[in-house]
Amino acid sequence: MVRKIGILTSGGDAPGMNAAIRAVTRVALSNGIEVVGVRDGYRGLLDENFETMTRSSVSDILDRGGTKLGSARLPEFKEDEVQERCVATMKKSGIDALVVIGGDGSYRGALALTQRGINCIGLPGTIDNDIPGTDFTIGFDTALHTCVECVDKLRDTSSSHHRASVVEVMGNHCGDLALYTAISCGAEMVITPETGYDELEVLEKLRYLGEAVHKNHAIIIISEKITDVDALAKKISQNTGFSGRATVLGHIQRGGSPTPKDRMLASMMGEKAVDLLMEGIGGQCVGIIDNCITSMPINEALERPRQSRKRLYRLFDRLV
Numbered sequence: 001m002v003r004k005i006g007i008l009t010s011g012g013d014a015p016g017m018n019a020a021i022r023a024v025t026r027v028a029l030s031n032g033i034e035v036v037g038v039r040d041g042y043r044g045l046l047d048e049n050f051e052t053m054t055r056s057s058v059s060d061i062l063d064r065g066g067t068k069l070g071s072a073r074l075p076e077f078k079e080d081e082v083q084e085r086c087v088a089t090m091k092k093s094g095i096d097a098l099v100v101i102g103g104d105g106s107y108r109g110a111l112a113l114t115q116r117g118i119n120c121i122g123l124p125g126t127i128d129n130d131i132p133g134t135d136f137t138i139g140f141d142t143a144l145h146t147c148v149e150c151v152d153k154l155r156d157t158s159s160s161h162h163r164a165s166v167v168e169v170m171g172n173h174c175g176d177l178a179l180y181t182a183i184s185c186g187a188e189m190v191i192t193p194e195t196g197y198d199e200l201e202v203l204e205k206l207r208y209l210g211e212a213v214h215k216n217h218a219i220i221i222i223s224e225k226i227t228d229v230d231a232l233a234k235k236i237s238q239n240t241g242f243s244g245r246a247t248v249l250g251h252i253q254r255g256g257s258p259t260p261k262d263r264m265l266a267s268m269m270g271e272k273a274v275d276l277l278m279e280g281i282g283g284q285c286v287g288i289i290d291n292c293i294t295s296m297p298i299n300e301a302l303e304r305p306r307q308s309r310k311r312l313y314r315l316f317d318r319l320v
């Protein structure tokens with residue numbers, strides 16, 4: 001029987017992590033289970049940086065971005081010896097199960113701890129939407145809203161100045177944030193790891209848009225880690241009729257009050273995590289698939305191919 005649950009947030013923060021912390025805490029407490037907040041991801045396990053969570057310690061955080069518990073990356077957590085030390089600190093404090101809110105890397109850590117005898121449940125917290133085993137991650141919807149708001153503003157000024165705006169969005173190696181932003185904002189081009197990138201093709205398309213379609217401006221949404229967007233903007237100015245400007249949205253995408261959709265998702269997933277631990281289940285991750293809250297083994301989720309976005313790319317092409 002689970003008596004004390006630890007909870008931590010790990011990897012890049014995401015809006016809605018606080019809502020998940022609140023849900024796990026309150027659902028567990030209402031079932032007579034103690035909750036311990038672990039500060040700064042796996043580092044807090046190593047340093048025994050724990051705080052007892054009460055109902056009031058999660059008051060007033062539902063609408064806050066970031067994570068109350070702090071997040072970190074701890075590369076040495078991959079080492080056996082470090083994991084063993086973490087298990088020891090948890091045992092010493094009576095923590096017999098753990099909820100890990102984070103991305104795929106954090107999931108691997110949760111799986112490793114489960115294999116060492118501490119039941120862990122992973123919740124998908126990242127703006128990247130790059131975690132298999134769920135249609136949507138906590139934070140993606142809020143980041144999308146931020147991107148859309150920014151690109152709508154860029155369109156105003158781009159159209160006044162006959163400019164082509166190259167907008168770099170996050171996503172790690174996943175194109176979802178770029179694709180959803182591009183469709184939502186009516187962008188002229190989208191470049192992601194899935195579409196591939198050919199600079200000459202981009203310049204050619206812009207010349208066509210300017211000369212044949214008589215477009216006054218163009219918005220190009222591009223995923224991070226594909227090319228130097230400042231250099232691309234310069235090439236656009238030199239080789240097309242548009243003046244190119246680059247905007248990197250950067251970490252602004254990770255902040256802000258979570259949307260109601262993310263708050264709901266986080267609350268439902270937090271509840272599911274506690275339910276699973278109460279059933280004595282560990283090594284699983286929670287997801288939302290076809291609008292239902294589900295769970296599956298972490299190793300199965302990590303091996304699953306990501307859902308194809310072919311239909312959405314086709315939609316984008318049809319809408320341009």
Ligand SMILES: Nc1ncnc2c1ncn2[C@@H]1O[C@H](COP(=O)(O)OP(=O)(O)OP(=O)(O)O)[C@@H](O)[C@H]1O
Pocket residue numbers: 010011012013042072073074075076077078102103104105106107108109110112125126127128172
């Ligand atoms: N293979 C692994 N085994 C054990 N722990 C891991 C492993 N990979 C990552 N971790 C732990 O999880 C932490 C977070 O991983 P990572 O930096 O990949 O972010 P993430 O959880 O994928 O989130 P995001 O990509 O959204 O920022 C790492 O710093 C490390 O402590």
Ligand SMILES: O=P(O)(O)OC[C@H]1O[C@](O)(CO)[C@@H](O)[C@@H]1O
Pocket residue numbers: 012103126127128170171172224254
């Ligand atoms: O906060 P950092 O370490 O700069 O990490 C940035 C990365 O984290 C994410 O925001 C979330 O995984 C990615 O989109 C981005 O590549």
Ligand SMILES: [Mg+2]
Pocket residue numbers: 011103104105172
């Ligand atoms: Mg990751």
